[in-house]
Amino acid sequence: MDCLFCSIIKGDIPSTTVYEDDLIKAFADISPQAPVHIIIIPKMHIASANEINSEGAKYVAHIFEKIPEIAAAQGIAESGYRIINNCGKDGGQTVNHLHFHLLGGRDLGAKLV
Numbered sequence: 194m195d196c197l198f199c200s201i202i203k204g205d206i207p208s209t210t211v212y213e214d215d216l217i218k219a220f221a222d223i224s225p226q227a228p229v230h231i232i233i234i235p236k237m238h239i240a241s242a243n244e245i246n247s248e249g250a251k252y253v254a255h256i257f258e259k260i261p262e263i264a265a266a267q268g269i270a271e272s273g274y275r276i277i278n279n280c281g282k283d284g285g286q287t288v289n290h291l292h293f294h295l296l297g298g299r300d301l302g303a304k305l306v
Contacts, residue, residue: 198234198290212263216255219263219295228298229267229274233260239291242280249291256293269297 200206201220208220211231222230235252239245245253264270274297279285 196238196290197288198292199238202236211266212259216252217259222294227296227301229269229296231263231267231295233263233293233295235291240289241286241291242278245291260295263295264297267297273297275301
C-alpha cells in the first residue's frame, strides 16, 4: 500500500505532531488554510468516510473525543474552530486515508465554499 498518511504514521515521512496515542495521530498541515490547521487521522487505514465500519467507528469516535483537547492545546477551543472531512474526488479528498481538518485561529465565517 502506498499511502501518504500511513507513511507519516510509520515515521517514514516527517510531520509536526501535535497529538498522538495508540489510535490516532494529529499533525500540522504542510499547506495551512488558517492560522491553525491540524490534520487528524486514524492509525488504522480507512480509505474514506464511505469505508467506515464497526471496527473503524471506534477510531472516528476517539478522534471526536480528542478534538476538544487538541483544540484547547492549540488555543482555539474558546474562540471556535471548524472540523472538515472531504470524501471522494468530488468532495475534495486528495489523500485516500480518512482524515479530518481542524481549522481555527481566525474568523472562518459561515460560508463553506
